[in-house]
Amino acid sequence: MDNFTYYAPTLFEFGRGSEEKTGMLTFLTGSKRVMIVYGQKYVKTNGHLDRIRMSLEAIGIDVVELGGVQPNPVDTLVYEGIRLGRDRNIDGLLAIGGGSVIDTAKAIAAGIPYKGDFWDFFCGKATVKEALPVGVVLTIPGSGSEGSGNAVITRSESLQKLSLRTDSILRPRFAVLDPELTYTLTAWQTACGIVDMISHILERYFSPTRGVEVTDRLAEGLLMALIDVAPKALADPTDYNARANIEWASTLAHNGLTGCGRLEDWTCHAMEHELSALYGVTHGAGLAVVFPAWMAYMAHHKPSKVAQLGRRVFGVRATDDRSAAIEAVAQFRAFFSAVLRMPLTLKALGVLEPDIDLLVAKLHEDKGSEIGVYYRLTSRDTRQIYELMLDESQRAAIAASAAASAPATA
């Protein structure tokens, strides 16, 4: 087990009716004028925004609104938020939404007190030393941003989708987790969120660090719980306990707990971010395509941890690691496809003509010539993994095109 510092001081207010405590929780952060950040009209039309706004104003907190956050949130709205926030002299942020909204709020919170360009934090030019307090009312579980110090923003000009990780300065001060707010999520949104959670667990699970039994078991436990409750929430979107377990798993999957004492991989997120940036695919759906492909590649190159996962989570019985890993991948694919109704290929994801050359080039441009810690991948490896995401028909088309352009040798 490696050395680590773990500091996760977010207060979680969990359960039915917890939305009502938003005013008091914001008050306790010391903020007097907050910017409410939100995304779709959903929070407006169903009355969330009005109720929360009123609860803040009732306690003497001024409110500034910033709506319009889109999935795969972009830098332009962050710049707008920073300008607006400085103009109106805000001293705190409240995100009402899912990961895109929370990440936008975090970027604004770090950007307002910073003299330079907030993008410096994302491209690694600067470290966040100061940030306004951020509170969260979660409406879409999945990103785990409600309990993490991380954020992901896309540069609209270059389509670079980059992550910022901080130890604790960008962890929300509080997060209101009311499972009833998630009843109206569609099956697609619910499933994408679950894949995102599973991926947050797996990115940390696939580690070269040995002697991490506690963290491995926590990760496997969260996965088993998600696999158990997911079909219940999809069958009945108002199944409170299923929604509640999913919501809490979202937070625990990404608040650092499943990464304590180990190196973390994060290759699949990097590979998916290229897909999202180039083709605008939904993050969770993209991960459902990327992760099994990466695991399938690992089954042939470093199967040990994939095999352990299969044995412990899916009860796979194969004794040799490669067979167990192959079966684990099949079980994941079956779960993603049959239960979550997720795509398993780029074609099913809507990427009909993927430019694998470009994906590989941008991936290594962003992340360096070798990526991953569980297993180091060069562009030769990542190309093969992207190719594993192709549909049979796409593979045939690519082979035909290659044959046509190859010099005749017979």
Next chain:
Amino acid sequence: MDNFTYYAPTLFEFGRGSEEKTGMLTFLTGSKRVMIVYGQKYVKTNGHLDRIRMSLEAIGIDVVELGGVQPNPVDTLVYEGIRLGRDRNIDGLLAIGGGSVIDTAKAIAAGIPYKGDFWDFFCGKATVKEALPVGVVLTIPGSGSEGSGNAVITRSESLQKLSLRTDSILRPRFAVLDPELTYTLTAWQTACGIVDMISHILERYFSPTRGVEVTDRLAEGLLMALIDVAPKALADPTDYNARANIEWASTLAHNGLTGCGRLEDWTCHAMEHELSALYGVTHGAGLAVVFPAWMAYMAHHKPSKVAQLGRRVFGVRATDDRSAAIEAVAQFRAFFSAVLRMPLTLKALGVLEPDIDLLVAKLHEDKGSEIGVYYRLTSRDTRQIYELMLDESQRAAIAASAAASAPATA
């Protein structure tokens, strides 16, 4: 799943050499003059105390010492600490030790700013509203006090052993967890600590609350990890990874994570506290006797959760709950006895002539006429559970004594 608030703002500095960061971490709490609380001469003789004292003084922090904490810590030393702390005008505490030391430090931290008698907090007459910051350097994992808001103190006069639970005000500000500091623990100390961790998990696991899949799985995962690493630490006390997993499990078992969203039972701790208070037994060893007896009683009265535990943690295959529960108890007894070398009866615990009448009377005097939430127990039930802890020879002696004193009926 029930509503809950989860706020666990302790900073954990984990790993080899983390002891060196004690000075800086104490400095960051803002304390200028701290009382170092410790127990046995161990921390003095091996140089811990001197090294830590020097790291504090090097950073300009004054130090006051309070040694001599004993297992099952008593109120008298707390009163002494409060007097000394007020006299010397301390503004923080640093506990170097295990649960007894940390709990003594917490009681002093709450007692110093309080106008009344600190015991008010333990007997339920008052709530902690204010406390000095407490830091921890952990040398004996088990109590989980390094990450919890709880403390247990024994009234020396009445031998009442009572718990104080706070949401977060008594959670340590930081905890230094250096697994190498635990290399010198004896097999007995190590095993007692592991039983304590397992019990902290089980007290929360045995809940009547339904729909708590995530928390159940985390609990089961921690148990499996402990069962896996325990024999390694006992076979080789300097097995770093085994020690590290045990240390981190100690914290996670009791920082509230395995109790989120559910009622918690705590009957076995209450039953053990009576044993410790009356007979001075080691807490962990007492729990090794109490928990299997309580689970065996549950196997006949409410087997469902014991059966789930057996199936998921020990791979028990029995399909009916009662058989599965009975097998789970047998597995726990085997692990406690064969691996951890713990006693399984009161006699083996050194309680040769247990006064069950007195134990039952004091238990219900402290906890009310009915205790437990997983299954409500009256004094009739708790008497039978205490009787399940008797050795065959003790049982025969009690039966003979009862027969001798019974009126002859021909």
